[in-house]
Amino acid sequence: MIYLNRAPVSQGLRGCVLRVGVIGINFRTADLTLRESVARAAQKLAGEKGIFFQHSTVLLSTCNRTEIYFHADDLTEAHSDLLALLRGSIDASFDHRLYSYFGIDCFAHLCRVAAGLDSAIVAETEIQRQVKTSYLAATHLPSCLHYIFQKALKVGKTIRSREHLQGNAPTLFTTLWQIGGQNPEKKWRAKRILFVGYSETNRGFASFLSHKGVRDFSFITANPSAIEGGLAPVYSRSELSRWQNYDWIISATRSEEYLIEGTSKREHLIFDLSVPRTVDPEIGKCPNIQLFNIEQINQIIEQKRSSQAHDVEKCEEAVWDHVVRLARIYRQKTEATPSDFHVLLKT
DSSP: OOOTTOOOOOHHHHSSSSOEEEEEEETTTSOHHHHHHHHHHHGGGSGGGGGGSSSEEEEEEOSSEEEEEEEOSSHHHHHHHHHHHHHTTOOSOOGGGOEEEETHHHHHHHHHHHHTTTSSSTTOSHHHHHHHHHHHHOOSOOHHHHHHHHHHHHHHHHHHHHOOOOTTOOOHHHHHHHHTOSSHHHHHHTSOEEEESOOHHHHHHHHHHHHTTOOOEEEEOSOGGGOOSOSSOEEOGGGGGGGGGOSEEEEOOOOSSOSBOSOOSSOEEEEEOOSSOOBOGGGGGSTTEEEEEHHHHHHHHHTTOGGGHHHHHHHHHHHHHHHHHHHHHHHHHTTOOGGGHHHHHHO
């Protein structure tokens, strides 16, 4: 990653102010198959499972990235330990596809992620929620990890409110809408649609379709009884055995195995937005089925993004200004007592 037009930073500030680091992989550095492997391996650190690792960590795992943020007195040692953990579950060579940042660079990267500047869809809003959810799921975090996550979420919100990146820029929903056909309103309204998973992404797209006048869609979730007053009918996963009854399918959920498998004699359009994938790629070989995974959709979006370059650069500069200011505040407050730390978080 390149942070544009950085303000000068003293060596002391770039050094040991924040004893944090990140090791990650994303849609820019690796293909979907490798990202799936890393995502599965990193699940050993998800939520409360992270307390069994010798270093404090926060796992951020989305359809486009898997990142492990960590704290340690010796960041090099912690980085090596994380690599060892990943290597224990991944057979393929992957080290050269990872990226790592430490200290203030780690903080800057997290701010860019939270602001949506490092996303396939610039300024997407979903990543803000994903960062917050990952942070809240982590346990027993030291003050420095609390600080960078709380401040990154605040910076991300500030960047979105001050800059206007979205405009006519492509979004995930508009891209899926356009892939649906030359006349999306007519095409989508004529189809029976199935959402696999009651995720934020699926609910958001369902709401998008509803505003476009699309009504014939349903959800599948592992626990349908927990859904009250939903957007549409909700079925259990037993409905997956009848996926061939639906024209178009959008899968955005988590599963350790494929949820959509087999063949069909009908025509289908399927979007697999999950990482790891939840639709068997072999389905895409059927001549009557169009299957798009998240990597293919990202490539379509990337082709439409060039008009955003100037706005993105302005936001990069704004993020770095925030990072430098907040890192200096942290340095000034590092000697604060635990009872004073709430003041630091509110700064």
